Amino acid sequence: MTIQRLENVGIVVEDLEAVKAFFVDLGLTVMGEGPAEGEWVDRVGGLEGVRLDVVMLRTPDGNGRLELMRYRAPAALDGFGHAPPNTLGLHRVGFAVDDIDAAVAGLRARGVRLVGELVRYEDAYKLCYVRGPEGIIVMLAEQLG
Incomplete structure (x- = not known):
C-alpha cells in the first residue's frame, strides 16, 4: 500500500x-x-x-x-472549542497564500483576529495563525524568495 x-x-x-x-x-x-x-x-x-x-x-x-x-x-460532542495551539489533537489547518499581508488585512477587515503575531521564519516564510468561527485555527503561510 x-x-x-x-x-x-x-x-x-x-x-x-x-x-x-x-x-x-x-x-x-x-x-x-x-x-x-x-x-x-x-x-x-x-x-x-x-x-x-x-x-x-x-x-x-x-x-x-x-x-x-x-x-x-447524533448530536455533536463538545470538543476543542477555543483551545490554544498546543492542545493535543487535530485542530489546525494551514494554507499557502501568495500575499499574507493582504490576506491578513482582508481578514482583519471582517473582524478576524490573529492568534499571535505575523512572523517571519528566517528567509523562508511569513506566517501567522488566525482563529475562525467555532475556534478553528487556520495557519496562513507565504513562502519567501
Whole structure:
C-alpha cells in the first residue's frame, strides 16, 4: 500500500453556514454540499442513526480539500472549542497564500483576529495563525524568495 495523496481534512462544526462562508472568503470554492445519512454513514463512523450536512471545499489549486460536517444526529460532542495551539489533537489547518499581508488585512477587515503575531521564519516564510468561527485555527503561510 502506498498513500497517493491527502484526500481531505474533516471538521465538525455547529454553524455550517458561518464556517463555510469563512473558508470561501479565504478563497476556497464549494465542490458540493448536501445531506448524508443511511447505513453506510453509520457503518463508516461507527455510530447509529447518523444524519449530517456536509460541505466539501477545494483549494484554488485543486489539490486540497476541506470537509465541513454538521451533525443533526447524533448530536455533536463538545470538543476543542477555543483551545490554544498546543492542545493535543487535530485542530489546525494551514494554507499557502501568495500575499499574507493582504490576506491578513482582508481578514482583519471582517473582524478576524490573529492568534499571535505575523512572523517571519528566517528567509523562508511569513506566517501567522488566525482563529475562525467555532475556534478553528487556520495557519496562513507565504513562502519567501
